[in-house]
Amino acid sequence: MEERENMSNGHSDREDRREIRRKRRVRSQIIAYSMAGAVALTAIGIVGYGAGKVGKVIQAKTAAYEASLEKARVEAEPAAVASPEQIVTEAEVSSTEDMLDSIVNTCISEMPLEDKVAGLFMVTPEQLTGSDAVIKAGVATQDALSSRAVGGVFYTSKNAKDSGQLTDMLTTTASMSKYPLFIAASETGGEGSHIASALSMEIPASPSEIAATGDSKVAFDTATNLAKYMIGFGFNLDMGISANLSENSNSFGTDSKVVSEMVSQTVSGLQSYGVSACLEFFPQTTDSGQDEEAMSEALAPFKAGIDAGANMVMVCTAPSSGLTGDNTPSCLSSRVMSDVLRSNLQFDGVIITDTLSDLTDYSSADAAVQAIQAGADMINQPADFEEAYNGVLSAVQNGTISEDRIDESLRRIFRVKYSDKVKEISEGK
Numbered sequence: 001m002e003e004r005e006n007m008s009n010g011h012s013d014r015e016d017r018r019e020i021r022r023k024r025r026v027r028s029q030i031i032a033y034s035m036a037g038a039v040a041l042t043a044i045g046i047v048g049y050g051a052g053k054v055g056k057v058i059q060a061k062t063a064a065y066e067a068s069l070e071k072a073r074v075e076a077e078p079a080a081v082a083s084p085e086q087i088v089t090e091a092e093v094s095s096t097e098d099m100l101d102s103i104v105n106t107c108i109s110e111m112p113l114e115d116k117v118a119g120l121f122m123v124t125p126e127q128l129t130g131s132d133a134v135i136k137a138g139v140a141t142q143d144a145l146s147s148r149a150v151g152g153v154f155y156t157s158k159n160a161k162d163s164g165q166l167t168d169m170l171t172t173t174a175s176m177s178k179y180p181l182f183i184a185a186s187e188t189g190g191e192g193s194h195i196a197s198a199l200s201m202e203i204p205a206s207p208s209e210i211a212a213t214g215d216s217k218v219a220f221d222t223a224t225n226l227a228k229y230m231i232g233f234g235f236n237l238d239m240g241i242s243a244n245l246s247e248n249s250n251s252f253g254t255d256s257k258v259v260s261e262m263v264s265q266t267v268s269g270l271q272s273y274g275v276s277a278c279l280e281f282f283p284q285t286t287d288s289g290q291d292e293e294a295m296s297e298a299l300a301p302f303k304a305g306i307d308a309g310a311n312m313v314m315v316c317t318a319p320s321s322g323l324t325g326d327n328t329p330s331c332l333s334s335r336v337m338s339d340v341l342r343s344n345l346q347f348d349g350v351i352i353t354d355t356l357s358d359l360t361d362y363s364s365a366d367a368a369v370q371a372i373q374a375g376a377d378m379i380n381q382p383a384d385f386e387e388a389y390n391g392v393l394s395a396v397q398n399g400t401i402s403e404d405r406i407d408e409s410l411r412r413i414f415r416v417k418y419s420d421k422v423k424e425i426s427e428g429k
Contacts (some may be wrong), residue, residue: 099422104414107179108407115149116406117393119179119413122152122352122378125159127385133158135165137172145176148389151378151413152182152237157198163233166199170234180417182276186240187226192250201229207242207262211252216261219252223269230275238270239278239314239352243301244285256297260304267308276416279305281316281354282341283323283330290322292340303345311416312350313341315376317358329359332367337375350377350412357383365391372401377409 108116125134128144153173160166170183185195190206197203204226210219230238242251243263252262267277282302283295292299302313315331323335330336331353341347353376356367368379368388372395382388395401 096422100415100418103418103422104411107414107418108410111179111410113396113403113406114393115178116403116410117396118149118389119151119410120372120378120392120406121148121150121382121385121389122154122182122184122380123150123385124154124156124381125173127381128153135159135161135169137169137176141173142176145173145178148385149178150181151179152184154184154186154239154381155195155235156185157194160195160198163199166195167233174234180414182237182417183235184237184239184278185230185235187230187235187238188240188242188250189222189226190249192240195233195235196229206249207252208247208249211258211262214258216265219262220265220269223266224273227270227273227275231273235275237276237278237312239280239312241266241270241277241279241305241310242281243279243305244281245298245301246285252301256300259301263301264304264308267305267310271309271311274420276311277305278312278314278352279310280314281318282313283316283320283336285316285318287319287321287327292323292344294322299340299345302341306345306347306349310349312352313347314352314354314380315341317354317356331356331376332359332362332370332374334374342375348412350409350416351375352378353380355381356388357381359383363391364388365394368392369395369401372405372409377412 111119125137125141126132128134128148128150129140130144131140134141155170159169174181174183187193187195188207189204190209191197192206193201193203195201204222205218210222226238230236240250241263242248243259244251245254245256245259247254252259263279267279270277279302284298288295288298290298306313315337317329317331319327320330320333320336321327323340324330324333337351341351353371356362356364356371356379359367362370364382364384364387368382369391371379372392379388379392392401396403396406
């Protein structure tokens with residue numbers, strides 16, 4: 001019996017040591033990933049300074065990187081026999097949250113202000129390049145991304161001609177960007193399956209058809225099927241998940257409880273396959289004039305999607321006078337975004353505006369600046385991208401918007417973009 005106990009203890013010690021070694025490898029990987037990213041970003045940012053200066057900066061970064069790796073190795077080296085307390089401490093140090101923070105903060109710290117501002121914009125490939133209809137990523141796309149390092153590109157049916165063309169365009173576009181991109185479409189099932197329709201694929205069930213089954217598992221299964229073909233083409237963001245109570249076929253109906261269940265399962269289905277879910281249109285599609293308490297049923301599906309882990313919420317251009325007391329568009333209102341969505345519904349992901357081109361009473365610059373000031377993280381398809389970009393950049397340069405405020409939004413954006421990489425590292429892949 002004593003022999004078996006000793007064998008058991010020996011096995012436990014070996015497992016403990018193995019776990020510590022794994023944590024050490026993970027920690028080294030995350031430092032390597034972060035520092036390698038810093039080196040790459042620095043090299044990009046100092047093009048034009050001359051080969052000699054570039055070489056010196058990269059050498060300095062490389063030296064810092066190697067020193068960090070050695071420091072991590074020494075600090076993480078376990079004693080001959082590790083105690084449970086040591087294992088817990090090491091696990092805490094190497095938690096996925098710490099990894100994510102390390103990557104995100106490193107990336108942001110190396111970005112020039114111009115790239116930071118551009119990273120807050122979601123645009124169409126036509127807005128990015130100035131072309132009429134983009135079906136290929138070539139020199140124009142490369143030059144545009146080098147000049148305006150946008151945060152995301154939104155594609156529609158006119159950009160999809162066949163499977164091979166679409167896959168090549170999306171993967172090439174992603175490879176041309178200095179930073180990770182949101183590669184987005186609005187793919188909801190039924191008549192909202194824009195990409196599937198353009199490619200003559202089998203059309204998934206619409207939200208209204210799914211809701212009619214009364215089975216939330218159907219919502220999950222449909223979402224996973226959507227995610228499989230979207231991720232296969234190169235998409236990583238679905239911007240079409242309606243959490244509104246509506247009889248529209250692109251919505252799950254008017255029963256708040258049913259809609260909440262369907263939205264929750266749709267978010268889980270998409271994100272389990274690596275496609276971020278964006279809930280729309282917060283808080284409502286038209287102005288009801290209701291206050292927050294009266295809107296509780298309408299807000300419930302958004303809360304369900306948030307609790308399921310939705311990475312993004314789109315705020316509508318319609319006013320919510322019952323919340324704000326005036327006719328300010330919801331996506332320009334701090335009451336709607338910062339108070340209700342961020343604080344009351346406890347959403348800590350990315351807030352994106354609805355298409356700002358719908359706001360005809362505002363200039364592109366004014367709308368973009370006001371949206372950021374009110375709490376938006378991303379500006380979606382302004383009427384004039386260059387004007388909106390320059391408006392936000394000038395607002396930061398003259399102190400109207402602080403750079404810390406820009407960093408705050410970028411931190412949320414990059415936490416979504418880098419989360420899969422952190423997961424791969426933490427799982428030892």
